[in-house]
Amino acid sequence: xxxxxxxxxxxxxxxxxxxxxxxxxxxxxxxxxxxxxxxxxxxxxxxxxxxxxxxxxxxxxxxxxxxxxxxxxxxxxxxxxxxxxxxxxxxxxxxxxxxxxxxxxxxxxxxxxxxxxxxxxxxxxxxxxxxxxxxxxxxxxxxxxxxxxxxxxxxxxxxxxxxxxxxxxxxxxxxxxxxxxxxxxxxxxxxxxxxxxxxxxxxxxxxxxxxxxxxxxxxxxxxxxxxxxxxxxxxxxxxxxxxxxxxxxxxxxxxxxxxxxxxxxxxxxxxxxxxxxxxxxxxxxxxxxxxxxxxxxxxxxxxxxxxxxxxxxxxxxxxxxxxxxxxxxxxxxxxxxxxxxxxxxx
Amino acid sequence: xxxxxxxxxxxxxxxxxxxxxxxxxxxxxxxxxxxxxxxxxxxxxxxxxxxxxxxxxxxxxxxxxxxxxxxxxxxxxxxxxxxxxxxxxxxxxxxxxxxxxxxxxxxxxxxxxxxxxxxxxxxxxxxxxxxxxxxxxxxxxxxxxxxxxxxxxxxxxxxxxxxxxxxxx
Numbered sequence: 001x002x003x004x005x006x007x008x009x010x011x012x013x014x015x016x017x018x019x020x021x022x023x024x025x026x027x028x029x030x031x032x033x034x035x036x037x038x039x040x041x042x043x044x045x046x047x048x049x050x051x052x053x054x055x056x057x058x059x060x061x062x063x064x065x066x067x068x069x070x071x072x073x074x075x076x077x078x079x080x081x082x083x084x085x086x087x088x089x090x091x092x093x094x095x096x097x098x099x100x101x102x103x104x105x106x107x108x109x110x111x112x113x114x115x116x117x118x119x120x121x122x123x124x125x126x127x128x129x130x131x132x133x134x135x136x137x138x139x140x141x142x143x144x145x146x147x148x149x150x151x152x153x154x155x156x157x158x159x160x161x162x163x164x165x166x167x168x169x170x171x172x173x174x175x176x177x178x179x180x181x182x183x184x185x186x187x188x189x190x191x192x193x194x195x196x197x198x199x200x201x202x203x204x205x206x207x208x209x210x211x212x213x214x215x216x217x218x219x220x221x222x223x224x225x226x227x228x229x230x231x232x233x234x235x236x237x238x239x240x241x242x243x244x245x246x247x248x249x250x251x252x253x254x255x256x257x258x259x260x261x262x263x264x265x266x267x268x269x270x271x272x273x274x275x276x277x278x279x280x281x282x283x284x285x286x287x288x289x290x291x292x293x294x295x296x297x298x299x300x301x302x303x304x305x306x307x308x309x310x311x312x313x314x315x316x317x318x319x320x321x322x323x324x325x326x327x328x329x330x331x332x333x334x335x336x337x338x339x340x341x342x343x344x345x346x
Numbered sequence: 347x348x349x350x351x352x353x354x355x356x357x358x359x360x361x362x363x364x365x366x367x368x369x370x371x372x373x374x375x376x377x378x379x380x381x382x383x384x385x386x387x388x389x390x391x392x393x394x395x396x397x398x399x400x401x402x403x404x405x406x407x408x409x410x411x412x413x414x415x416x417x418x419x420x421x422x423x424x425x426x427x428x429x430x431x432x433x434x435x436x437x438x439x440x441x442x443x444x445x446x447x448x449x450x451x452x453x454x455x456x457x458x459x460x461x462x463x464x465x466x467x468x469x470x471x472x473x474x475x476x477x478x479x480x481x482x483x484x485x486x487x488x489x490x491x492x493x494x495x496x497x498x499x500x501x502x503x504x505x506x507x508x509x510x511x512x513x514x515x
Contacts (some may be wrong), residue, residue: 124379124497126465129506136507138376138499144366201377203497 015306021168024161026074029067032158032181036064039150046142049125051118052194052209053143055111056187059217063154063184065103066177066224069096073173077273087310091232093273097173098228105221112214119207125198140195147195151188154181167240170274170307172231175240176224183220187213236324237269237276245329246271251304252278253326261285261293266323277310281319289315376499382448383424383500391426393417394438396452400484401472406432412472412484413451420508439464442495449505450493458491465494465502470509 014022040060047053076092079085127143129136159181166175190209197205227242237246249269256265264283269276278301282289294313301311319325378384395402395409404410409430421428431438431447438450442464454460456469469491474484492509494502 124465124495126494126496126502127376127499128465128467128502129510130468131510136503136510138503140376140499196375198497198499199375199377200373201379203379 018169018306021165022074025165025169025171025174026071028158028161028165029070032153032162033064033067035153035158036060036067039153042146042150046139046146048127048139048143050127050140050143050191050195050198050206051115051123051125052191052206052213053147055115055210055213055217056147056191058107058111059187059213062104062107062217063177063180065100066097066173066180069100070171070173070177072096073273077275087272087277090272090275093171093173094228094232094271097176097224097273098232100173100176101221101224101226101228103221104217105225108214108217108221112211112218115207115210115214119204119211122203123207124203125206127195127198138199140199143195144192147188147191151185154184159184170240170271170276172227172240172242172271172273176220176227180220183216186216231271231273234270237271245324246276248276248305248308249324249326250328252280252301252308255300255304256280256282256297256326259293259297261289262297264319266319266325268323272310275307275309276305277312278308279312279314281314281316281323283317283319284315374500376503378498378500380445380495380498382495382498383504386424386426386448386501388425389427391417391421391424391428391449392431392447393421393428394431394433394441394447394450394452396433396435396438396450398453399482401488401490402452403482406430412475413490416509416512417449417451419512420505423508424504435460439493442493445495448495448498448501451490454491454493456489456491458493460493463496465496465498467492467494467502467506467509470513472513 040057043053043057043060047057070093073092073096076089079089081088127138127140130139130142131137132142159178162174162181163178166172166178190212194206194209197203197209230242237249238244239246246269249267252267252269253265256262261284262282263285266281267278269278280297280301282297294315298311298313301313302308395406395414397403398411398413400411401413402409402411404414407430409432417428431441433441435452435454438447438452439460441447442450450464454466458466460466469489472484472488472490474486492505494505
């Protein structure tokens, strides 16, 4: 199939560690999608009139979005740059991330509103019985058992491997997906508490649990939207969990400063979704610099990390004020503006 | 030496299981937020009926029909005395919402639009039997539901359990 040929051809451009990680990530995403489709079907059968169960069910469906967008975006990111798309297609990962985040935010808000409305209008959830192998069983027990069983998937089966693979691939969608999987146990616990609460007569626990789950969805949506927007708006590159600026900036600066002909450096790095694009501003010690020296520096920087794929070295007379000088944190001169060049006469 | 966090995580599953066993054993699940079943047991079952050919017929003082018989037998099973109210479907639903009635039977099918406003049992099937003299007979197996106050889960479970037993044999 053409899709597979394109993917395989481009995966081979990655170093081996990333190739293995990527193949594993794809397998885990496909497994997760299959697992989630099964749990969605099962929960649909037992959810009855419980608001908490319905909210958990919809959250389950929403969780498919980052996984599907990851797979679709992967296909796009491997297309080579063309005249029409000179920066390539790497932003597809960021677009997928944004779409997932916004969907979570929108649906979470709607569900939260519905749950809160149900609490205010004092809707008592009616949960009756089902016939199971000739016995009449309260449906609430089935709900509790199902929610307790399906939590093993995100918590123990596919959540941890994805969390492990995300930094290797510098993939924020994968990292966010793994975080959401890890927090899934809270949704299941809330539904169980909600249903058992209804069982003992506390009808409002179901609505309260639904509100709790909705807040979780809204927070996931907010976090992912913010992360995706920041990258799409070309903020400086950060680690795959967005905890701090990407440490490769120090390596780049050190690599450049090691060259004799380099006087001062400043850079800007943006995250295009897995791959980083670097623009390095260099003030040469002498007024001239050869193409060979520029090319050598560019290649040396590309070799620093697997995901520095688009490096541009720009000889200039002055480093822009906003450029990152690549100094380690915290460093007093990192926050100060660069010293002004004094042009003395005579 | 195992640290506290690991110990807590390992204890979580068995503790939850223990909690569930305690709940099942000691607490009555499901329960009625308004205590309907407790009140009705040994007391009065307020039933609303709406006329439906082959299912509910007669008057408020002498209702008849297969559904009425089922309700009679259910009330007997919990030592309750049925108190009949004959009205239209809509009026019965309003009475259920106002907590004047506990149960309503009539021509309610599994597609009933009233499910958004009141509690509904799951569907049960009534087989055609020898007709009670003076009433119409059911011609084909009929799927029906009963309406109750929303959220009275002990009562609805008790009714469904009874209907399972009655209609199985």
